[in-house]
Amino acid sequence: MNGGPALVSIMRQGSTLIASVHTALDDSELVRFEHDLIHQIGEHRSRGVIIDVAALDVIDSFAALTLRRIAEMARLRGALTVLVGIQPEVAFTMVRLGMGTGQVPTALDLEEGLALLAAHPGAGTDSTERDARPGSTP
Amino acid sequence: MVRRIVHARVGSHPSAEDLVQETLTRVLAASATIEPGMLEPYAIVTARNVVASMWRDADRRRRNQHRVVDLSTPDLPDSQVVLDEEQSAMATALARLGERERRTLLEHEVSGTDTHTLAARAGSTAGAVAAQLNRTRARLRVEYVLAAEQAELPTDQCRAVLIALSGGDQRRQREVRAAQHLLECELCARLSEPLLERGQQRDDRLRIPVTADPDIVSARRAARELASRLDFAATDLTVIATAVSEVCRNIVRFAGTGEVVVELLEVPRRGIQVVARDGGPGIPDIDRALDDGFSTYGGLGLGLPGVRRLMDEFAIASEPGHGTTVTMTKWERTHDG
Numbered sequence: 001m002n003g004g005p006a007l008v009s010i011m012r013q014g015s016t017l018i019a020s021v022h023t024a025l026d027d028s029e030l031v032r033f034e035h036d037l038i039h040q041i042g043e044h045r046s047r048g049v050i051i052d053v054a055a056l057d058v059i060d061s062f063a064a065l066t067l068r069r070i071a072e073m074a075r076l077r078g079a080l081t082v083l084v085g086i087q088p089e090v091a092f093t094m095v096r097l098g099m100g101t102g103q104v105p106t107a108l109d110l111e112e113g114l115a116l117l118a119a120h121p122g123a124g125t126d127s128t129e130r131d132a133r134p135g136s137t138p
Numbered sequence: 139m140v141r142r143i144v145h146a147r148v149g150s151h152p153s154a155e156d157l158v159q160e161t162l163t164r165v166l167a168a169s170a171t172i173e174p175g176m177l178e179p180y181a182i183v184t185a186r187n188v189v190a191s192m193w194r195d196a197d198r199r200r201r202n203q204h205r206v207v208d209l210s211t212p213d214l215p216d217s218q219v220v221l222d223e224e225q226s227a228m229a230t231a232l233a234r235l236g237e238r239e240r241r242t243l244l245e246h247e248v249s250g251t252d253t254h255t256l257a258a259r260a261g262s263t264a265g266a267v268a269a270q271l272n273r274t275r276a277r278l279r280v281e282y283v284l285a286a287e288q289a290e291l292p293t294d295q296c297r298a299v300l301i302a303l304s305g306g307d308q309r310r311q312r313e314v315r316a317a318q319h320l321l322e323c324e325l326c327a328r329l330s331e332p333l334l335e336r337g338q339q340r341d342d343r344l345r346i347p348v349t350a351d352p353d354i355v356s357a358r359r360a361a362r363e364l365a366s367r368l369d370f371a372a373t374d375l376t377v378i379a380t381a382v383s384e385v386c387r388n389i390v391r392f393a394g395t396g397e398v399v400v401e402l403l404e405v406p407r408r409g410i411q412v413v414a415r416d417g418g419p420g421i422p423d424i425d426r427a428l429d430d431g432f433s434t435y436g437g438l439g440l441g442l443p444g445v446r447r448l449m450d451e452f453a454i455a456s457e458p459g460h461g462t463t464v465t466m467t468k469w470e471r472t473h474d475g
Contacts, residue, residue, distance in 0.1 A: 025355075026351040026352050026354055027351045027387065027390075028351045029351075057376065057379065058380050059380075060380050060383040060387070061384060061444060062387055087376075088373075089372050089373045089375070089377075090376055092373045092376070092377075093376045093377050096377065096447055096448055097380065097384075097444035097445075097447065098430060098443070098444050098447060099444065
């Protein structure tokens with residue numbers, strides 16, 4: 001992103017975007033991540049987004065807010081977001097701090113996250129076929 | 139007449155007037171024992187003696203300056219110019235000390251008189267003399283830095299703050315609100331750097347300046363690292379890091395510049411204390427800022443109230459126009475909870 005090693009990698013698998021955060025992010029890096037991800041959702045016509053936050057040692061109020069905002073924007077762009085990999089200590093702290101992930105669905109790890117997306121109508125990885133035939137959605 | 143003699147010997151030396159005054163005092167003090175008519179020659183001789191002793195003092199001071207300089211100054215390139223500047227700065231600094239303090243300090247540092255001897259002479263204890271020497275050294279360091287930088291202090295508070303910092307006297311630093319002052323006074327912030335270098339060797343205390351987003355991450359990382367030396371559970375480490383993150387964000391967002399001091403505590407129990415300080419606009423309504431869901435920048439409004447829930451002790455002090463200080467503590471717990 002800024003010359004150094006990538007802080008976040010965003011990969012595409014079918015109509016699902018998988019964003020892995022590799023290291024602690026500061027506020028401006030979080031905001032940049034938010035922009036990048038929203039942009040890519042539009043570019044790849046994604047239906048599902050998985051954000052892997054296993055590498056985040058701290059999710060404070062701003063990080064939580066940003067993740068919620070990403071999910072809400074993605075929803076408005078037609079994609080379902082699943083948060084995966086929240087560490088147990090981080091989860092504890094988020095609860096004590098009095099914040100959660102709002103309406104954003106979560107899963108334990110990447111695999112569970114993909115399963116959750118697959119189970120959700122319209123957001124699974126098999127939805128690519130429907131892209132080709134718009135209007136035929138049940 | 140005395141003035142003429144003195145001037146003939148020292149020219150326009152800044153201390154000429156002092157020497158004249160000293161001579162006159164001595165002559166007056168002795169006038170009762172001097173035969174009439176001999177007053178004039180006596181004054182002349184006294185003036186000569188006073189001037190000579192000044193040169194002798196100055197010379198001794200110059201020869202021995204390096205010993206005192208070594209106390210406080212970092213190694214500098216060995217050029218003559220720097221040496222000269224250092225010497226004149228040190229001479230100025232010495233001259234600004236009180237007469238008694240200077241004499242005691244020089245006697246101890248230069249002549250090597252030990253504190254017991256000095257104490258016996260002054261009718262006090264060796265400990266008291268040592269403490270006084272420490273205070274004098276602290277002052278000398280401040281005066282030296284001031285002279286070397288040729289700085290004029292903008293407020294009365296500045297000198298008190300710098301001396302407290304130089305002496306490493308934490309109680310005094312709190313009394314004069316040193317940390318707060320450093321955030322508000324740019325000159326003192328700069329001058330205090332060399333003075334604080336001596337004290338930075340303590341490794342159970344970290345000071346992290348906070349001005350921009352990346353500092354938030356480094357501050358919480360530093361706090362986590364320091365805390366991990368105690369027996370904190372993994373959850374508590376995350377709790378501490380998160381709390382530091384929240385208070386640092388407030389500094390960056392509302393004040394623009396501040397600092398976080400993380401310190402391990404031993405008394406009354408083992409724990410970690412975090413003090414976040416800024417020189418920003420302050421919080422007009424603290425009760426409201428501590429309300430859940432109150433936010434001035436569209437955040438979740440969980441920052442301060444959340445931090446209060448996370449930590450064991452939480453105190454906030456804010457003065458509009460003079461910034462905000464958040465002090466919070468997490469006590470060590472050996473079991474999870």
